[in-house]
Amino acid sequence: MSAVRPTKNVVVFDYGFGNVRSAERALARVGANVEITRDYDKAMDADGLLVPGVGAFSACMQGLKDARGDWIIGRRLSGGRPVMGICVGMQILFERGIEHGVETEGLDEWPGTVGPLKAPVVPHMGWNTVEAPADSQAFKGLDADARFYFVHSYAAHDWSLEVTNPAIRAPKVTWATHGERFVAAVENRALWATQFHPEKSGDAGAQLLTNWIETL
Template sequence: MSTSGSSHSSRAAKKVVVLDYGFGNVRSAERALARAGADVEITSDFDAAMNADGLLVPGVGAFAACMQGLKDARGDWIVGRRLSGGRPVMGICVGMQILFARGIEHGVETEGLDEWPGSVEPLKADIVPHMGWNTVTAPADSELFKGLDPDERYYFVHSYAVHDWSLETANPVMRAPKVTWSTHGEPFVAAVENGALWATQFHPEKSGDAGAQLLTNWIGTL
């Protein structure tokens, strides 16, 4: 009796939904996640998004438009429900920014999902947008950047960022969030690992082999 190939088929790929709410590079995210070994679906279907092993929330464009699109697709409710049950969510670019309390663009303040305190505000730099490859400074115990060279570069495209991190964990049972930083004109938050909620300001799906390894690290935690 042959058992050839059974060891490869015994472990099912993790199911990851890329939330399709009209604001994000969903196809490039799909390709990158598939490359990292996930079973990927692009959808705004509520049940599919709720039941997946992981939910990826992309985002491009303006903060206010992304928030409106997310609400129209019930994405705000999906993210909140998943996190209340400890189910993994990852945000990318503006998909990270909307996880904060508010975004301020052209003097207009828009409420975010308020999973983390803080404001997304314009980058103060000689050249904006911050577009291209940049290094990051990750905590030594980061799971997201595990196995990656500290000098590795990641691909950024943004004009706004979070410049202050104010969330502290008073409960000794809870692990403190792991915050990764980068600098363009001034320091800004480049990534966060906070329980079931992870996010990156840069685009891992456009960051070559390093981005693929980072996504593999996330999928490995699902």
């Protein structure tokens, strides 16, 4: 994969939940200048902020708040500054999450609830295709049969955000199916997110990260 130029500065936000080293290597592979940190100023000043996430929704939210990540994400997005969430880093962008009967407030960037994935085999672990919109920027340059790596037991099953103002670009929602259909990725102006792990998805994941870097 050829490097992206000019070089963009990306912070992988280190709040204790996420494969930060894998994300760092994947972003460096596509030409970004990457730093792993929870420093407020560096996270605010970076061209792009990547928020990984693994584990429980509630624990990730608490870790994010402890590191002021909720404040940083909100401030960046209010100024149109790019943010990308991965796996649970995507789930916490929704209004709430329910795990083992426990309901936790998310960042509420999008309405909706993240809940248990209903499938014959859970967790959903392995490679899967996605259904991306034809005009998706995230999946630009990728074939329809491109496969991405998923590891999750919870998902957002519905998308209810409606945009009625024609001057505002509607979010592009990508879907995948494992037992049931669920949200696999979202492109919402400065905010992108994926349920799968692009940093573990080989060349397809590298192309998606390249596409994100090109928007910074």
